[in-house]
Amino acid sequence: MMMKEDDVVSGDYEAPCESNIDCRTNLVCNKTNVSSYCSCDSHYNYHPSGRKCRGNPGAVCDRLTAECVDNAECRDGACECSNQFVPDENKVCIDPCPVKIQHQARIRYPGNCRRFIDCQHKSKTECPEMTIFNLHTQLCDYPKNVFDCR
Structure with a gap:
């Protein structure tokens, strides 16, 4: 055209x-x-930088169609980043996982010691009460055993 x-x-x-x-x-x-x-x-x-509309995790989504944005899903009437995606400073869902997954398939959720992202299975998990994610062991652990996150 x-x-x-x-x-x-x-x-x-x-x-x-x-x-x-x-x-x-x-x-x-x-x-x-x-x-x-x-x-x-x-x-x-x-x-404006990309001249397009981007999702706003936390925004109200359409309950009838449950439509949010690419890489986001509608939960309880609000848009949340789905699978392994997390919101960046502009509230755009991004993938924090490395392109090539090495030995450590799990990474710590940005800014939250209790949560981790399983890049291999494309999911997010929260550790049980009183534990935080240990990047070295790739498991939830007691804070006294985790030195790189407080």
């Missing part, structure tokens, strides 16, 4: 749209009398 220079319009995502299909994933085509433009759904935030 050839675009003319005057086809580009303003909006959250600067591109013309005929339907939601034209608006990339997680965008809505808003038709007005002036022109059509794409904007973010209610449980997405617009990120």
Whole structure:
């Protein structure tokens, strides 16, 4: 499809749209009398750097469709990062696991000594009360035995 220079319009995502299909994933085509433009759904935030909508873990999700964002799922009416994904500082679900999994398939959940991520099985787990994740043994352990997280 050839675009003319005057086809580009303003909006959250600067591109013309005929339907939601034209608006990339997680965008809505808003038709007005002036022109059509794409904007973010209610449980997405617009990120100008990437010129697209990204998920907002913790945001309210649509209970009827249970739709959230890529790598997020709807739990109790809120979007949460699924599987091994964790929210970054911009509340975008990212994968903290290394591309190639070495001997240690488990990593500590960022900022939480009691939680760990199993990269091999793509899951998150919380250690029982009074224990924290020991990166060296790859198991939940008593804090006195874990020196790299307090």
